Amino acid sequence: MRSLVVIRRRLGMVIVVATVTSIGVGYAASLGLSSNQLYAWSQPLTKGTCNQTSTTADDTYVQQANPTSTAGGTATTLTIDRTAGSQSYAFIRFNLSGCNLPTTAGADTAALTVNVTSKGNDTISLFPVTSNWSSSTLNWNGVSGLTIGSTATGTFSGNSTGAKTVTVTADVDTAIKAGALWGWELRATSGNATVVIGAAENGTAANRPSMTLSYEK
């Protein structure tokens, strides 16, 4: 008889615990309904890197004094000069097709590095190019047909030799979404000296342009 009382008490406790749990879970579930949350979904992202070297680079420079010349396309160095009558602009781009990035992807960080091989007291500015060009055909006369941003993405000083790195994250992000990266025009925006940077064809690998790229997709 005494054991029956103990069993009844224990069962009573089980009922109380089960009821309280049931009410608690039911209340939690009802909160979702009361806020009318109809849809919840998560989209995970994949991160990666796709650094660019001279093998995917295309570059050239155009000369005001030789407006039809395409010699810059095979040159081992790129000349940048702001001197009136003999201006030179450099162009650099990278082919990102090997990264296999869909247009829904984006750049987390991107940085372009060029190497100044002959210094000059100029500030070099990078302007984004958003239309097609090729180093084998681009010349001074062809520059006016390109779509080039009017706001510089970044600058570097040509007053010393060596590596110069410019953050280009926004431009590369936009380019990934557009499906192609047409790179940058490098133009002196102050000074009248001549600055020379290494081209993708440069015999010294360290002098060639490169770009780091971290992305999500």
Add this chain to the structure above:
Amino acid sequence: MKQLTRILGAALTAAVLSVGVASAASLGISTGKLGAGSASVTGCTSSSLTATRNVDNNGDVTQVNVTGVPQACAGQTLGVTLENSSQTSLGASSTVVGTCAGGCTVSLTGFGTVSAANLTAYAFSLTQ
């Protein structure tokens, strides 16, 4: 003995009810739908939303664009939370879905300063 049978019956009933409610709640979580089954509440989409984001030159998120939002969701509030690898919120924003033909692309801003490099997932919600 009859009393014992009644007690056991009550305990069994309570246990079954508890399991049933708990199961319903867990189903809602596992399917990502927190509230469903009410006649007055109907979902406007059963497909997966996807998003892209724009960044500034510092790599910070400036805008999130959610694509494929059905027209049926017009008038509902779309919420987007940017999450890191620990599923912690880095920033959140919401807006009311407007009317549009076909699938809408809804753009949201105002996430604060969130580095895209830390962003590993978008979490979406639609509420009435």
